[in-house]
Amino acid sequence: MTPSAARLDLVDALRGFAIASIMLLHNIEHFDLTHVPAGQPGWLASLDRQIWDSAFFLFGGKSYAIFALLFGVTFHLQFSARAARGEDFRPRFVWRMALLLAFGLFNSLFYQGDILTLYAVLALALLPVARLRDGLVLATALILLLQPAAWLALLQALPAPAATLPDPASWAYFGRANEYLANGTLAQVWLGNLTNGKEGVLRWSWENGRLFQIPALFMLGMLAARQGRFALSHANRVFWRRALLLAVLAFVPLYLVNDQLGRWIAAEGLRRPVTVMVESWMKLAFMVVLVALFALGFHAARGTRVLRAFAPLGRMSLTSYVVQSLVGTTLYYGFGLGLYRVTGATACLAIGLALALLQGCLCAWWLRRYRQGPLEALWHRATWLGAPAPAVRASRTGI
Template structure:
């Protein structure tokens, strides 16, 4: 296998892992319909809490971060491929993101937590940095990862650190969403998701620092692709070992800080912005741990053969992401089967595993017959509408 093909296999498999873990997490939280079933035995309630905590420890804020990192990788692969032909990919990329925004809005009809719309808008941050030197891009990414809005909030809180803060604004939106997700018709869900739900998600993304972290991850993914970090080589094996060590060394104190923050900083005005920073950095560090472990495992032939099972799902990530929203919300929401009423985290985890396996098998079958997933093929064709036939050939990126 050529280094280029091995790189794409690793990227595809890692993206597939991210999609599968997103599937598990979304099932556990009933696709944002928060509800604890009544009448369960105490042992099952205890098991549900363990499953919930474990799933959010492993995947919460990490799977989407991997997805964002690989979005930046894909951007670089497309940008560099067109640059090699003497083309500027950036105007076409703007059109491509408008199409992704349309896909995201369609997905948002069913699932208010859709990330495609956020990615489509925030990906435009890649345009002004696409031709900058690595050092400049890294500096911009690190500045965004520092969570500047949280630092501003912290400085504003210092004159009265013990002041009581109102609840985050997003909470009210999500509280209203629970009613129409549980009891509304399909049209109630569509209307609520595109109005109340979409605004709530944007506010929550601001409050948690994701609006800064996502474009930073895009840039870091672009830099990783520039340096060929997803190519299988001895140099990259050493790189991922160093990355793993540094990420673990960062994660341990950040986890302790995040866990004890309430005791160490009782003043709410100071604690809340510090919590945003600490949680963001902790999840980022653990994401690097996961990516490094995955990349190192991929360097071993036996492990790589197993991990390549995720690759079909990664190659059809757009189709897979939208499909899981359609199926999952129909299973759990009130307009569908209403399983939110009777399923706790443990049962939802089993459902999520079954759906992920089924989706993976479906993607593998599809790619044995077609080059791309249905939404990927549509996205590619419309992206290159009006371009010469040679430019429309679908590269595996």
């Protein structure tokens, strides 16, 4: 296997792992429809809570971070492939993101928490840094990861730190969403998701620092791809071991600090922005733990055989992500089977595992017959609309 092919194998498998874990989380939370079934026996309610806490500890905020990191990897692969031919990929990338926005808006009809629309807009932050030196890109990413809006909120709170803050604005939007997701028709869900739901998600993303973290992860992914960190080599094995150690050393104190913030900082005006910062850094550190463990597993011959099973999901990540929204919301929402009424986290985990396995098998079956997933092929053809045939063929080095 060439270094390039090995790099793409690892990237595809890691992306597939992210898609599968997103599937599990979405099922456990009924695709944003908050509801706890009544009348469950005590042992099942306790098991539900343990599964919920464990799943969100492992994947909450981390799966999307992996997805964002790999988005930056893909950008670099496409950008560098065009640059090697003396072409500037950035104008075509803007059009590509407009298409992704359209896919995201379609997905948002069913699932208000869609991430594609955010990625399509925030990915434009890659354009001004695409040709900068590594050091400048890293500095830009670190500034974003510091959560400047949270620091500003902290400074603004200093004159009156004990003032009572209103609930985060996103809560009201999500409260309204519960009603139409549980009891609305399909048309009401579509309208609610594109209006109330999208605004709620945007506000939540701002309140939790996602609007800074996501473009930073795009940039870090681009840097990792520049340095070939997803190639299978001894040097990269050493790199991921060190990354794992540093991430664990960062995660443990951040986790302990986050656990005690409520006791240490009584003033809500101070506690809320500090919580945003600490939680974002804590989740980032654990995301690096997951990526490093996956990369190290992929370096082992036996691990490669096992983990490569995620690759079909990764190669069809757009199709997989949209299909899981269509299927999941039909299962849980009121316009469909309404399973939110009777399923807790335990049952939803079983459903999510079954759906992830089925989706992985279907992706593998599809890719034995076709080069790309259906939405990937549509996205590819539309991206290169009007380009000469040699340029379209050359673009297949990207995703």
